[in-house]
Amino acid sequence: MFHSRVSRPPRGAHSGRPTGQGRTLRRVLAAALTTLVAVPVSLLSAAPSASAAVDPTQFRGVNWARIGDNYTDTPLVLDGMSATDTYATIRAKADALYSGFNSTVGANTVRLPMNRNTAPGTAWGDAYAGAVDAATAKGFNVVLSYWEDGASSGGKVVNTASFYTMWDAVIAKYGSNSRVYFEPMNEPHGYTSTDWRNFAATWIARYPTLPKERIFVSGTGFNDDVTSVCSDSRLAGTYLSLHLYGYAFSARSYDDWVTLFNSRIGTCGARTVLGEFGAPMDDGRNYNDAGSTDNLVRYLRAATDTVRAKGMGAIYWPALGGKRTMRPDYDWYSLYALHGTGTNLSLSVRNTTIVDRLEYAWNTGDGSPTTTLRNVGVPGCLDVPGASQVNGTQTIIWTCTGNTNQKWTRTAGGQITVYGGTKCLEATAAGTANGTTVGINDCNGAANQQWIFYSDGTVRGAQSGRCLDVKETTSRTQLWDCWGGSNQKWQIV
Template identity: 50%
Template structure:
């Protein structure tokens, strides 16, 4: 689809589906619905756990800032046509502050320039790090660079760490609280603190008064748990949100989009369908935002060359990139969860 037409369609859809943005301010407990976040994760093909620079799917490390911006705008045009207004992007210590960072920032700046919200989340150095920050000094230096650059940009949000599963609950909450004290330009209202484990349980973080003014980052996948009924999944999600659904964003949830599953089937016995329907029902009921994993990128499934959870198939070349929805029923259910 020509990009001029895509922009017109995106603008028309945005005008029809505009949702008021709730304010989340102050040091008191945040108590606003988060469905202003209608998002997708844009990931590295091969996943974001890396000991090198993070080059998102569709980008090349030889790209200039202008090229990254042009590619990002082409992809954001297509994302916007389904209602996306938020993108979650990975950062690490091998990206921020490097030559590649100068180019990578094009993906951030292209998003904020069009009014998208951007969640910048730290991924640790590969799976071998065991869910812990590999180098605390480098991590703080990275975040100082990021918050200095984007602290005043009200469209940029900060997630200190993705899936801090290498820490006990008490350890993680101390790490996160120290991060907030150190990086004072990252205002709490634009900070997302991940739940414990694989960001899969918000209760301890929710009940810790040090995070009263923040948003919370929550992950839920079917593969985390044994198969469940739709009702069991829905109860499980609601339980792990604790009493903080009003300030939680489901920053990762996903299921196969390339295998022909019907996410519109309320009577499905497929575990993935039950899961996605349950997560999105909880989101809608609580007016929660969600950031699907992934739009593109992620871990290739088998020999397919792509992650079968990815919402979009990528085509095109150079800066003329296009996205095609892999599963219309999956797209529609994600939109349902956003409140659309």
């Protein structure tokens, strides 16, 4: 995200394109060469590894951020962490959250911020390592990105020695772990294109044993254009990181959004990861609506369509954390609401239509919100018996047939509809007690027809907070206190 010291409009406000002016400073390469004198011999002496072909499609990810954004001179205590957490506690929390990222959207990558007070060898950095280790143990990719702190200002590194001391420690700890990737600087908007490319090339030269395909080079400005870094031969073989947000530009058509993305990517899609993008998640926007007149819906559809069309990777901003400019308690772009205490954490998805768009971008789904809902404990699919369309018909679990009475559509407003959206799944008579039957009725937008999908596999009534439960003796659906039973676990198939 953007540095709080830079004058930028809050998300949700319209503005023209940000201009982030580069300032004329001494040549970065010359300054960095001076710093190289202090580079440990072990980092310079070995021959570079052969570079493998990059594959950005392997990065299906989310950003995990600090509350209030990651620009800070203090340790990076991410949303859900506590400053007193130990390595073991952070690892347990991270493990729970990564399971949720994967189970809800199929994520396999997390982008984590880094700064000098979070680097290995610092008190917090040694605890923070639990977040990295939990991810790699789970088979996740990790992108460690440096965010502006006291060693930088205005989108530019000002204390080169301190900056490289941090990176030396990070590379020494994680350089041998093939699942960890390194982004030298997030949003280097204080540099001209030439100076940023020189700086990135110097960073790469400092770590000759680090494979170039483990490096993410930020686009110029606010990461919003990768074409010039792509054309620099010194940066060949690296990934490129693009950030592009709808709120930073004037409203435009879907086609014009696609044109904008293409202009910022050029012919470099096969190396590019859309490392930050996002839109409001809590106000019912339908990101599945191809005909939407909402500018941010058009933007996000263009983003996800471009990622898929160009064979790119994509990392959504944010899963958790971020700025609280439009909402007092969370970033309204955040993918999830966080629940639980201690290490017993779970997530709920704020808007299920973003799940469909992410799966489409990542080429892991067709983008359709219409699927079957399969119960884990009672084998079979959620079904309207006899294909009835009579209001009040209680739903059941039945052998999966793929018929229309088993095709359920998840909407941006939290409804689960059937028969092409003519009927909604509801808690009968707006009941909230244990044992309240669950069936179909005409869609009316009431709270008893709104459902929330959780990372533990449960589907919970927005009104009651109780779980969509299958009574095992009858295979009929009802509300019941959430207790962790397999008859309350659902799969979207």
